[in-house]
Amino acid sequence: xxxxxxxxxxxxxxxxxxxxxxxxQQVYFKLREQILFGELAPGQPVTIQGLVENLEAGMTPVRExxxxxxxxGALEFQGNRRVTVPTPTPSGIEELIYARQAIEPELVRRAxxxxxxxxxxxxxxxxxxxxAAITRGDVGAYLRHNYAFHAKLYAVAQSPIxxxxxxxxxxxxxxxxxVVCGRIGTQNLPDEHKETLQALSVGDGARAAExxxxxxxxxxxxxxxxxxx
Amino acid sequence: xxxxxxxxxxxxxxxxxxxxxxxxQQVYFKLREQILFGELAPGQPVTIQGLVENLEAGMTPVRExxxxxxxxGALEFQGNRRVTVPTPTPSGIEELIYARQAIEPELVRRAxxxxxxxxxxxxxxxxxxxxAAITRGDVGAYLRHNYAFHAKLYAVAQSPIxxxxxxxxxxxxxxxxxVVCGRIGTQNLPDEHKETLQALSVGDGARAAExxxxxxxxxxxxxxxxxxx
DNA sequence: CACAAAAAGATTTGATCATATTCTGGCAGT
DNA sequence: ACTGCCAGAATATGATCAAATCTTTTTGTG
Numbered sequence: 001x002x003x004x005x006x007x008x009x010x011x012x013x014x015x016x017x018x019x020x021x022x023x024x025q026q027v028y029f030k031l032r033e034q035i036l037f038g039e040l041a042p043g044q045p046v047t048i049q050g051l052v053e054n055l056e057a058g059m060t061p062v063r064e065x066x067x068x069x070x071x072x073g074a075l076e077f078q079g080n081r082r083v084t085v086p087t088p089t090p091s092g093i094e095e096l097i098y099a100r101q102a103i104e105p106e107l108v109r110r111a112x113x114x115x116x117x118x119x120x121x122x123x124x125x126x127x128x129x130x131x132a133a134i135t136r137g138d139v140g141a142y143l144r145h146n147y148a149f150h151a152k153l154y155a156v157a158q159s160p161i162x163x164x165x166x167x168x169x170x171x172x173x174x175x176x177x178x179v180v181c182g183r184i185g186t187q188n189l190p191d192e193h194k195e196t197l198q199a200l201s202v203g204d205g206a207r208a209a210e211x212x213x214x215x216x217x218x219x220x221x222x223x224x225x226x227x228x229x
Numbered sequence: 230x231x232x233x234x235x236x237x238x239x240x241x242x243x244x245x246x247x248x249x250x251x252x253x254q255q256v257y258f259k260l261r262e263q264i265l266f267g268e269l270a271p272g273q274p275v276t277i278q279g280l281v282e283n284l285e286a287g288m289t290p291v292r293e294x295x296x297x298x299x300x301x302g303a304l305e306f307q308g309n310r311r312v313t314v315p316t317p318t319p320s321g322i323e324e325l326i327y328a329r330q331a332i333e334p335e336l337v338r339r340a341x342x343x344x345x346x347x348x349x350x351x352x353x354x355x356x357x358x359x360x361a362a363i364t365r366g367d368v369g370a371y372l373r374h375n376y377a378f379h380a381k382l383y384a385v386a387q388s389p390i391x392x393x394x395x396x397x398x399x400x401x402x403x404x405x406x407x408v409v410c411g412r413i414g415t416q417n418l419p420d421e422h423k424e425t426l427q428a429l430s431v432g433d434g435a436r437a438a439e440x441x442x443x444x445x446x447x448x449x450x451x452x453x454x455x456x457x458x
Numbered sequence: 459c460a461c462a463a464a465a466a467g468a469t470t471t472g473a474t475c476a477t478a479t480t481c482t483g484g485c486a487g488t
Numbered sequence: 489a490c491t492g493c494c495a496g497a498a499t500a501t502g503a504t505c506a507a508a509t510c511t512t513t514t515t516g517t518g
Contacts, residue, residue: 024474047497047498059498060475063498067293067297072300080481081482082482092390095390096390098335098391160321160324161302161321161328165394165397168394249481252499277473279471287500287502288472290499309508309509310471310508311472
């Protein structure tokens with residue numbers, strides 16, 4: 001995600017000055033959230049008119065948001081003017097596994113070089129909230145905090161292109177993750193975050209990268225397994 | 230638009246069935262070509278109204294195409310509603326180098342497992358045309374055939390997600406590549422394609438992947454070097 | 459009086475909407 | 489099953505409104 005858009009996101013959620021945000025961006029962010037955190041299930045059709053009512057927006061902005069998310073792989077063009085949330089396939093998951101383990105550890109390596117104590121503190125805080133969500137079995141909160149942890153790492157890495165790619169990957173498996181959690185709950189979910197934080201705090205980028213790789217692989221493995229049920 | 234032009238478009242973009250192509254897709258493909266093959270220079274502003282006239286399309290389709298290309302990183306949101314072709318930065322190029330050498334060799338490994346003699350033949354044909362373009366110093370043809378070679382490899386690999394990512398990367402450095410060729414001509418350009426083809430024809434996926442990695446790295450290195458001039 | 463900063467106005471461009479048109483898929487009737 | 493028709497959804501247009509940039513004029517100061 002481009003940094004100017006991160007600004008827009010902040011504004012959209014009221015943490016910053018009241019600058020006007022174009023409707024098409026607001027729609028984009030809302031729809032993105034719904035996809036990432038599971039309001040929309042794999043295979044579910046997404047209609048323009050439905051969103052116009054649902055999000056109380058005009059037709060043109062909705063259209064633009066859909067095009068954008070389609071380009072990011074979060075939605076799928078069904079040929080006949082139809083758009084749906086993509087249904088995961090084993091080979092698709094394989095591709096995502098490769099891509100994530102190729103990209104995310106590199107982002108962590110980059111983050112490790114320039115991470116500050118403040119960053120580590122806020123990562124720790126996110127991870128604690130994540131633990132709390134797990135113990136109380138709150139799937140929605142788990143998904144949000146888990147993403148927040150990784151997203152914060154990306155932000156630290158200051159590598160906008162790799163971050164956009166990684167974010168794009170999240171959009172592709174987000175709906176599946178929700179399904180997995182619906183099946184197995186929040187127990188037994190991967191969490192190599194402690195190890196990652198430990199390594200980052202002593203400046204060991206290689207170990208941190210490997211820990212995240214483990215985290216990623218375990219999570220994707222569960223998605224893969226849940227497909228064969 | 231005259232129907233003969235629509236026909237031409239269908240042929241140009243390989244849509245066989247006689248279905249009508251939505252205007253927003255036509256605009257997308259046209260604009261994508263212009264970005265990939267250098268009609269648009271880095272830093273150049275892209276206006277909606279300009280494209281409406283230039284491509285003889287309506288406003289909504291142009292808008293949608295721009296959103297899509299922005300999502301793919303081919304265009305950049307300039308905060309104040311403005312959209313431009315991104316200007317390359319050294320750190321951006323570094324990111325692209327990492328991403329390409331992480332993704333493309335994997336695609337070649339996958340391609341190597343299932344490539345057919347026909348595929349190799351058509352790759353060879355493309356590479357010959359590429360050589361011809363180089364010897365006659367035809368930059369436009371070089372860019373097109375070079376892309377065609379890589380794109381054909383992606384197609385063989387049958388990995389749609391990794392292919393989309395790789396295509397996205399091309400869109401990001403395409404404009405820079407044009408600039409490089411404008412500076413140094415078509416001589417001294419990387420070409421490990423022969424080695425790749427050789428390895429593929431004997432089923433040596435690892436060697437083919439490494440050859441492509443070399444090709445990618447050499448090309449990106451030249452882009453990087455040309456930035457410091 | 460010269461110059462530059464600021465204000466006002468004009469113009470270009472983007473955002474959004476209402477509306478007309480085109481297409482798809484389902485359904486009725488054969 | 490097949491065919492033709494219809495409702496509803498998507499696509500596309502052009503008009504309208506709003507924002508940003510550029511241009512010109514005004515104003516203030518040394």
